[in-house]
Amino acid sequence: MKIMVVGASGKAGKATRELLSRRGHTIVTVGRNSGDIRCDISQPEQLSQLWSRVGRVDAVVSAAGDVPYAPLEKLGPDDYRSAFDQKVHGQIDLVRTGLPYVAERGSFTLITGVTARDPILQGAAAAMANGAVESFVRAAAVEIAPQRINAVSPSVFTESLPDYGDYFPGFAPVDLAEVARAYQKSVEGARTGEVIIPA
Template sequence: MRILLIGAAGRLGTAVGGALADRGHDVLAVGRTSGDLRFDIADPAQITELYERVGKVDAVASAAGDVPYKPVADMTPDDYESAFRGKVLSQVELVRQGLANVAERGSFTLVTGVLSREPIPTGSAASMANGALDAFVRAAAIEIAPQRINAVSATVFTESLEEYGDFFPGIRPVDVADVAQAYVRSVEGGQTGQVYTLD
């Protein structure tokens, strides 16, 4: 399959790209500052340019999304708008614009996260964004068939515990390689409207 991978240079994106390439797929790596293609998916116009550049693909997989982390009392309207634009609208737009570019039975895989189910202090924007994406995936699935759409929702990565472990007390981490396999399942499998949880 020819697969467009957004956020390919990050920890998750690197693992996903490797897992897909190991299975013989042609992975087109997209990032803001690195990768085969340089585009910022937070800008709808750049998503249009990206699809014009790559043409038809069999799948789109996203491992990118930015949200601010602050206590609710310190958040501003701009912070919440930034979270919604950076993680939700960017991925929704990947799907909306991608419908014409993804194969008839192709797929979209989005990234959400554990905070829609297990909130933490300072994580309200991430919880909001993840919950919105979980709901979008379920709703979009009933409209875009036979194209498919799923999301991968993981907790903190084992490999990131040194940096982020203190924010997830008592929450079991997951190896990033296991998260990458959920992307493989979404891309190669037959399910749609699923949120694959790893926690």
């Protein structure tokens, strides 16, 4: 399959890209600052250029979307707007603009996160964004068939515990290898409208 991986230079994107490449797929990498094609998916004008360069694909994998972490009283409108634009609007627009370019039985796999189902301190913006993406995935699956769409919703990465572990006290971390396999399950499997939790 020809698979476009957005956010391919990040931890989850890199692990997924490497796994799918080892499995014989042709990978096109996309990132804001690196990759085969440079594109910020939160910028609509860049998305139209992206698809004209990539062309037809069998699957789209998104591991992109930054969100701010801060105490609730310090999160302002710009923080929520940034979380929505980067993680929600960007991924929704990736799907919306990509529908004509993805194979009839191809797939989209987006990224959310554990905060959608298990809140943390300083994680209100992340919870908002992750919950919105998961709701979109369930709704979109009803309408885009036979194309498929799922989300991967990991806990904190084992490999990121030194940087983010304090935000997730008592949470079971997940290895990046398991996150990559969750993306593989979505891309190579048959499920749709699901939130896949790597463990």
